[in-house]
Every structure is written in C-alpha cells, then in structure tokens.
C-alpha cells in the first residue's frame with residue numbers, strides 16, 4: 001500500500017474518497033433497478049416539498065430532480081411561498097402521501113422560522129419517507145440490530161457508509177469521532193455505527209464539548225458534520241486517519257469577496273489524513289445518490305410479491 005503513510009518529505013496527500021465517481025456507479029445500478037420496476041409497470045416517483053426561496057435549497061431541489069431524470073425516476077414538485085403556513089405545509093405533505101405517482105418524497109429542510117418541523121415530519125407516510133427522518137424510521141434505525149435494510153436510512157449517514165464500503169474501508173472495532181449532533185447527520189450516523197453490523201466505537205462530540213482536539217486526535221475516523229467552516233484543522237487529526245467532510249457553510253472569501261461553499265475540514269488535513277472525502281465531490285453526491293436509492297427501494301418494497 002502506498003499513499004496512506006507519510007513519506008517524510010512533507011509531500012504526503014491523503015487518498016481521495018471519491019463521492020462523484022461512486023455516486024455515478026450507484027446511479028448506474030439504480031437505473032437498472034428502475035428498468036426492472038418499469039418492466040413490472042411501476043415507475044418510481046420522487047416528490048419534493050420546498051418552502052420559500054432560499055437559493056441554496058432551490059439549487060439542492062433542482063439537483064435532486066436532475067438526478068431523478070438520469071435514472072428514470074419521475075419528479076413531482078410542490079413549491080410553496082415563504083409565507084406558507086404550518087397548515088399549508090401539512091396540506092402539501094398530505095397531498096404527496098395520497099399521490100400514487102409519488103413513491104417517496106422529502107420535505108426540504110430547513111423550513112422557515114416558526115414552522116414546527118417535527119410536526120411536519122410526523123405526518124409523512126413512513127413508507128414514503130425518502131429521507132428516513134420520520135420517527136418510525138428513526139426508531140427502526142435504533143432498533144435494528146442486524147438484518148437487511150428494510151426501512152429507509154437517512155441519506156447522508158447511508159451515503160458515508162456506502163462511500164467507505166466501496167473504497168474497501170471497514171469500521172468494525174475502529175474509534176470514530178463524530179463532530180456535530182444534528183438529526184440528519186451526526187446523531188444518526190452515531191447510532192447507526194454502534195449497531196452490531198458496523199461495530200464501531202463512537203464518540204459523539206458537539207459545540208458543548210470542552211476539548212474537541214482531545215477526542216479527534218485519537219480517532220481512526222472523523223465525521224465532520226458541525227457546519228463550522230474549517231473546524232477540523234491538521235493538528236486535530238491523527239496521521240493516517242480517515243476524514244469525512246460533511247459540513248457545508250456559505251462563507252465570503254476574504255480575497256475575492258465572493259460567496260463560496262466551505263466544508264468543516266481545513267485544506268491542511270490532506271497532508272495528515274490517510275483518506276479524505278473532498279468537499280465538494282465527496283459526501284454531497286453520495287447523499288443525493290442515497291435519496292434515489294431510498295425512492296427505488298420504497299417502490300420495490302411496495303411491489304406485490306412474485307408468486
């Protein structure tokens with residue numbers, strides 16, 4: 001093996017966890033499964049409920065529908081104005097729950113201030129929950145000790161696991177430090193990785209952690225999902241560690257004055273880590289691929305059994 005150890009000349013570069021290429025391979029596989037469904041008269045359909053005009057959220061939703069077109073999944077869009085009320089949003093969820101063309105859907109987060117997000121998520125039909133964020137599905141994530149994935153998992157945690165598996169990386173017995181405790185990434189990947197089939201040892205750190213470096217410096221794997229640009233600097237990383245850059249923050253570039261997206265991982269980490277997921281091009285494309293997988297699997301589960 002070369003690449004994973006320092007060569008002493010200071011020119012070490014971490015190996016790349018290539019999310020773009022991996023997501024492309026997964027989309028190819030999903031296109032075949034979509035074709036098999038079509039042969040049985042079923043066209044999977046992804047619904048999105050988008051509230052307001054945040055440019056970031058609009059871009060994400062556009063990207064999701066573009067991905068759908070690539071693999072043959074139908075698109076159903078429900079767009080509501082920023083002024084939509086709780087009742088309007090709940091009505092959009094009810095509409096997607098009832099639409100037979102929609103086999104899976106997401107409510108794009110975050111919802112506008114004042115909206116009760118948990119109440120909206122509770123209303124999704126768990127069988128159509130493409131984000132795996134309905135309490136029933138989060139409960140299944142916790143309860144399932146072993147066995148096949150038969151309920152949707154949240155897209156980013158699933159994407160991270162898939163990215164590692166497809167690069168031949170095993171987590172069993174490893175020390176994983178997760179930075180960030182959000183529902184969509186940090187807390188859920190922590191719960192998932194402690195399940196017997198993954199068998200990792202997990203430390204879940206967050207903004208209240210007194211000495212973050214003390215934890216990360218001993219980690220075999222760091223999942224950086226704090227949403228704080230550049231929080232993981234090279235001195236926080238054990239040489240050879242596996243580092244996943246999940247965070248996305250909009251920052252104003254000091255030199256150009258332009259807004260750009262910044263990850264949680266500082267560029268210097270590439271000199272220390274053994275493996276690193278680029279950002280962009282790492283976890284983001286995998287998240288989108290797993291959304292497609294969740295939609296295809298929901299349609300597969302809904303098929304009548306072959307006799």
Ligand SMILES: Nc1nc(=O)c2c([nH]1)NC[C@@H]1CN(c3ccc(C(=O)N[C@@H](CCC(=O)O)C(=O)O)cc3)C=[N+]21
Nearest residue numbers: 106107108109110131155280281282283284285287288
């Ligand atoms: N209900 C819900 N489900 C989500 O899955 C969800 C959400 N709400 N709200 C926002 C976050 C964010 N998120 C991203 C997905 C893909 C990229 C992605 O593909 N990024 C590209 C770069 C894209 C660019 O340059 O703008 C990359 O990393 O290579 C990024 C961010 C999903 N989210």
